[in-house]
Amino acid sequence: MLYGVGLGPGDRKLITLKAVEIIKAVDEVIVPGTIAYNLIKNIREPRVVEFPMGKSEKVAKGLAAELVERGDEDIAFCCLGDPVFYSTFHHVVDELLRIKPDAEVEVIPGVSSISCALAKAKLFVSSSAFITTQGFHEIDTAIVLKAKRPKEIEEKLKEMGFSKFVLVEKMFMDGEKIYEEIPERASYFSVLIARRQP
Numbered sequence: 001m002l003y004g005v006g007l008g009p010g011d012r013k014l015i016t017l018k019a020v021e022i023i024k025a026v027d028e029v030i031v032p033g034t035i036a037y038n039l040i041k042n043i044r045e046p047r048v049v050e051f052p053m054g055k056s057e058k059v060a061k062g063l064a065a066e067l068v069e070r071g072d073e074d075i076a077f078c079c080l081g082d083p084v085f086y087s088t089f090h091h092v093v094d095e096l097l098r099i100k101p102d103a104e105v106e107v108i109p110g111v112s113s114i115s116c117a118l119a120k121a122k123l124f125v126s127s128s129a130f131i132t133t134q135g136f137h138e139i140d141t142a143i144v145l146k147a148k149r150p151k152e153i154e155e156k157l158k159e160m161g162f163s164k165f166v167l168v169e170k171m172f173m174d175g176e177k178i179y180e181e182i183p184e185r186a187s188y189f190s191v192l193i194a195r196r197q198p
């Protein structure tokens with residue numbers, strides 16, 4: 001199993017209990033740089049695999065090939081913030097699934113710089129928000145909270161050019177469900193994710 005473990009924004013107290021549990025339990029821990037290394041070295045000595053600018057694709061390919069060779073071993077790739085946002089882990093997963101489409105991958109979410117920056121600024125998001133690294137007109141992912149009527153939202157987003165939809169309902173609660181066929185109704189505890197491309 002390959003775990004992508006989020007370490008939060010740099011404060012040890014913002015590393016989740018689940019992250020610590022995985023870091024202690026796996027066969028090897030890999031970090032992409034010294035900040036992540038310093039953050040977890042007291043929990044477990046990790047191996048550093050650097051992703052230099054312009055060479056990250058090559059490094060991700062090499063690491064994915066190594067993971068396939070290592071077969072059943074459990075490896076945790078730990079990165080800053082949350083692995084789902086702009087992380088090197090994404091490249092590793094893409095390469096791994098390209099060479100081994102049935103590879104097992106699990107993401108352990110971390111506290112993202114997005115939440116932390118808002119918290120530091122004491123600003124609250126209550127309507128819509130836009131997250132990007134560049135290209136203010138190119139929204140490729142839309143995330144809708146409180147998606148109690150997800151089918152209606154899906155129809156509206158389709159008109160805007162979105163084509164892939166996932167509804168995540170009651171995460172980590174009794175009755176957790178992940179839908180790729182979007183239902184008419186869902187719980188208040190639902191998040192709809194839409195992508196412009198699959």
Ligand SMILES: C[S@@+](CC[C@H](N)C(=O)[O-])C[C@H]1O[C@@H](n2cnc3c(N)ncnc32)[C@H](O)[C@@H]1O
Pocket residue numbers: 009010079080081082083084085086087088111112113114
């Ligand atoms: C490659 S992205 C990684 C994002 C990370 N996966 C997350 O969820 O926060 C790096 C960017 O995250 C932001 N970032 C991450 N940690 C930060 C911190 N402690 N303070 C301010 N910005 C941070 C900065 O915008 C930085 O350029």
